[in-house]
Amino acid sequence: MEELQTVDQELLEKIADMLGKPVGAVNIRKNSGCASRQSTENIQITSKTDKAGIDIHIKAGTVGETCYIPVIITESGLNEMVYNDFYIGEGCDVDIVAGCGIHNEGHKDSRHDGIHTFYVGKNAKFRYAEKHYGSGDGTGGTIMNPQTIVYLEEGASVVMDTTQIRGVDSTKRDTKIVCGKNAEAVITERLLTHGDQFAESNMEILLDGEGAKSRVISRSVGQDNSVQVFYPRMVGNAESFGHVQCDAIIMGNAKIRAVPEVAANCMEAQLIHEAAIGKIAGDQLIKLQTLGLSAEEAEDCILQGFLA
């Protein structure tokens, strides 16, 4: 186990709201090694033996526990591919806090690719939070490509909140959720890009079971010369309800594309999509400025509210 430095603790606070050692199951991955691990009676974390990554087994009926699995990288030039598998037993009601922080002071790219797969038992609920953040003054890039796959059995549900805060030069997000009978997925994605950053987010929600429901909310801000592309896809294969909402604020010379798909393969599927791209409303800026804020403060205030 490696000692945590100040920079590590700053990253952990940014991406997982961790101050000191948290209560619950924990696995801190640092520079491809394990900086800290703690299982609990109900949440067992074990290393994979065939490839990088961990298995997390959560006992059926576990309620009110949290599992933290943040990843931090402070070594410039590090490039890793990690597989984490989650087995969430029937009737669980748990929180999982993931996230990745890269502090790059060097001139080589640092990159984390993570594949998280969730097998969620009957009537289990979980909340999944994932924050991505980059820092450091190096010329090397910070790259994060998360892949998230969730299989929800009958009556299972997930509330997923993903946030890319700042400093991530390139990201390609792939999310796939398969909803069984009466399963429900609520996904909120928040993304801010600046400088010359690039972000792509592909999402596929399959409403396979009768009574499946899903709601996707995507909120993004593109600043400077950054480029964003969204491909959310909601597929109704059964009597089901799906709603996709993409809102984007465009600033500077940014470019934003939203290409959402709603596909109904069943007469009883009801699918709705909305998307809007535009700049910050001028009257909102003026109103805040009349309240005493500078133009910049007013802009920040609106962006914070939008991404909150």
Add this chain to the structure above:
Amino acid sequence: MEELQTVDQELLEKIADMLGKPVGAVNIRKNSGCASRQSTENIQITSKTDKAGIDIHIKAGTVGETCYIPVIITESGLNEMVYNDFYIGEGCDVDIVAGCGIHNEGHKDSRHDGIHTFYVGKNAKFRYAEKHYGSGDGTGGTIMNPQTIVYLEEGASVVMDTTQIRGVDSTKRDTKIVCGKNAEAVITERLLTHGDQFAESNMEILLDGEGAKSRVISRSVGQDNSVQVFYPRMVGNAESFGHVQCDAIIMGNAKIRAVPEVAANCMEAQLIHEAAIGKIAGDQLIKLQTLGLSAEEAEDCILQGFLA
């Protein structure tokens, strides 16, 4: 010039609301020949010499005139590719009525592919109506693949209404509109598919000029085993406003996909998209039945209203 038969007249009424010989410029294409042509002082129709199709020149300043250019096919197995080019002079305000009707009593497919290109001068306005319809008891298919390209100069505008009524087995629609400064395009697409029909509609609206505006309304009904795919694409390359709205009613075993794209390449572009796919609302059906309509009549009434 070929004589028009009863079946021809029925097709012409269905696709162009033509009863007898209309007032204005006319070109009736029948089974790849010319069944009728009439130019006016302001609207000149001439045959192309290098390929199938016509050139339509509308003098600058022409106001209040209508040009009819329907296409009918009654020969089973006919397969044609037609190029029609429209030059609409500055300051015009005209109506163009196109449309294609195929009556197929045979066992071979009949197919019309038409490429319509519009060069629209400064501040010219035009309305473009296009209806597609198939009939006949033959086993041969009716296939229509229209391609429509519109270049709108400064201040020009188009109001385009396209309707696929019934009986078209396969269609691939490609529409591209390039909006210059202060140009405006309003496009309404209505589509009904039934049986084993397939329909694909690709649309690209480029908001290239400052002050360009566009609104796309797509309304579709998919019945039986039919399949529909929509790819509307609204691109804001300048200070502009674009709105895409796709509403679809799904019935029987139909499959409907809507994959709309909004792409902002300029901070001053404001783009909005909405899409909804669902079945007919049950309470609407019940209300109409309490007013004395049968279940089938109630359904028809709702579909007619939806596609009106």
